[in-house]
Amino acid sequence: MLLAVLSGFLLALFAPLLHRVAGKYIGWLLSLLPASLAVYFSTFLSQVQDGPLLLEYQWLPGLGISLNFLVDGLSLTFALLISGIGTFILIYAGSYLAGHKYLARFFVIMLSFMASMLGLVLSDNLITLFVFWELTSITSYMLIGFNHEDLEARKCALQGLFVTVAGGLALMAGLIMLAIMTDSYSLSAILASSDPIHQHVFYTGAVLCLLAGAFTKSAQVPFHFWLPNAMAAPTPVSAFLHSATMVKAGIYLMARLNPALGEGELWTMMLMGFGAVTMLTGAWFAFSSTGIKKVLAYSTVMALGTLTMLIGVGTELAMTAFICFLVAHSLYKGALFMLAGALDHETGTKDITRMGGLRKSMPVTATIAVFAALSLAGLPPLFGFIAKELMLEALLDAPLWSSLLLVATVTSAILIVGVAGLVAIKPFFGAPGNTPKAPHEAPFGMLVGPAVLTIIALAFGLMPFIPENVLFKAAVASVHGTPVDFHLALWHGINMPLILSGVSLVVGLLLFRAWPSIQPGLNAVNFAGSRVGPEAGYFKVMEWITVVASWQTRLLQNGVLGIYMLVLVAVTFGLAGYTMLDQYGVHFTLNLADSHFYEWGIALLLVASAVFASGTHSRLGSVASMGVLGFGVALTFILFSAPDLGITQLLVETLTVILLVLVLFKLPEFVNLSTPFQRYRDLAVSVFAGVVITLMMLAVLDIQYFESISSYYVENSAPLAYGRNIVNVILVDFRALDTLGEIFVLSLAALGVLSMLKLKAEDQHKP
């Protein structure tokens, strides 16, 4: 399992190499991985019937972070969707992006994204779940902005990243609270301990944070705006992100945590409320857009809202409907997106109003599109019909807000029937449109995916007992928390859901007939609304962030070195001094009885050179007196028998003086620019720092919080490390890791100085 999850990352490493070998068959070649993963995951199908499976791998045992994988009905459903649809997406991408100069790069990101997604749905540990969650945000950012030369694509990618990563932060807080409440970072343990969570004081905060993460990721209102904008991505990306992956991650999280957090009023109402509003919003915008990808993107928003709402309803029926709709949506949305890409590819436009009568030139595309759209509209004999009937049935006996949700759902169903017409009837039937390119049938690689997905949707519709017995029973059980008995069938007899379906179909078709005349009006309404919508709010927030950032940069990074020093010294010694006063106070014993006259001499030398260095106007004199100070310190070291320190101090001091002299040549003449006030302020801060450090040194002599470890080094230096020079043994053996870090810091400093010098030199060469 570990290999299965990580294999995408591994293959991503070799994708550029394979691209060179396989050439235009790269999509087919790479698709072997998700295909075999799908086969591997299906071997778990029989096992999850008996309950969840926990596969354990150690990762950081010291921190209690493990790479355990939780395989149950829900995670397996997602894993199969991701790997199954992923297979066709890779084939499709190889064909759609054939000849693209960054094709290899595309596959690297796509495979990493797929692997992150698999990790996300299979992780048992909250921390690894979060890591994979963020990985999907980052890789999807790169996918959305794949056409990085396009300003619009970059902007949209950044928007998606900001929204999902902001939600990710909230999610992290939520996950940590969840772990505190249940005292475990393991999902399987958390799901087993539902009772203590509801009473916990963190419950409200955790639910709000977790939902903030899930809502941003799954594009719930008011965060829905990033999703249609993510259409800037190449179509294979949209097809994958919107059908089975990225946006479903939030849905997965809510479904996953439902047994633990559900049945709380807050959870139920938030999910039902936001879900229903999102559903309506998505359906409305889907029906009023003209770009075929926009239409599909907004219908995804509708689907995400529906799924959220169904989790919120939380009954057994609702959970069954949830799983069915999840699978149905993934199948038809993946197919429709790929077909939309084919249309765009072969006609040269995304605008539905310019398409028409394409059924003659693109017969295969048209056939598949009609069947996929039937599933979207929820018509028999496709699987979408079963999902929709179940959904209506579940809402009819929802415990709360039943009629309200029902009205919203039927309204959105009407609009979605219209949308189905937009994507399957408008482009292919009627009068020929006016497309930039002469249309012709899409290549095999671009049709195989939609065809297979639609055939699966048809097969599931005709034989619903197959998915029901193989997977759905287990999946519904893991969302609901307890096993649920249900039976899927295409025909339920004439009942309330069927009548509602019929009504929405008729009204939806009428709306579709009227679409060409009412669309401009709808568009005008949307345009007026966009000024006050959530996206306008997003831009306001971003503007505000920029303003604050430049204000605080001017404040903190003003470029005056003296101010930096002043702030650093004042803050450091202020805090240190405060802590000392607070914890220890000011008292020390100064025993000067056994001091020698030469020690007094050195002390005097140190003080005198320090005073001279700060008072002189000559830079060279100042450097020289600093040198004297350093040599004095070295003398002190030698007097108190620390020859290594003494030698090092002498050498460092010598080299420092040399370096300073080299720098001095570059400085302008000494001019006194500071006001007397500034000089006294600097003096005060310096004196303060000196006093604090002196008091601290004296205090150190008096108190000892811990037993000194120097005796350990003295005793063990020779026997353990075979060295008599303790200082050196500490440096290269006992604490070698510190030294390793230090030489890296040293090297970085050297490179920093070098690049500063180089930059300076380049500046001077500029006219």
Add this chain to the structure above:
Amino acid sequence: MKSNTMILHTAALLIMPLQLMFSIFLLFRGHDEPGGGFIGGLVAAGAFVLYAFAFGAEAARRILRAGPRDLLGAGLLLGLASTLPALFSGQPMLTAHWWELPLPGGDYLKLSTPLIFDIGVYFAVLGTIMTFVIGLMESEE
């Protein structure tokens, strides 16, 4: 920057080899007596800085053979290399390994990962200071 005094030239030529030998002596005796890679590296840097003052940055580059940044890199690589034996034998990072090679005359040559590490420190320190000094001197020209 280049000095034209004969005294400095002669002194540099005389002192530099001695200083370099001394730096290597300090490096190797460091484990038992005052010295070590850090101090050795500083002394060696002092030798090259003296040479650079006498004959200019260009000449110092020539006599260094390797670029100062390559010295830095070599130092860091040696430091990292000394972690490998412990890694391969599954011990905590930087666990010391010792090898004793018999020498003619019954003596033993003690080699160890801390020694490799110390040589790494030597080169890193030398590289850092030479990067500073040569960089500064060249930026004046």
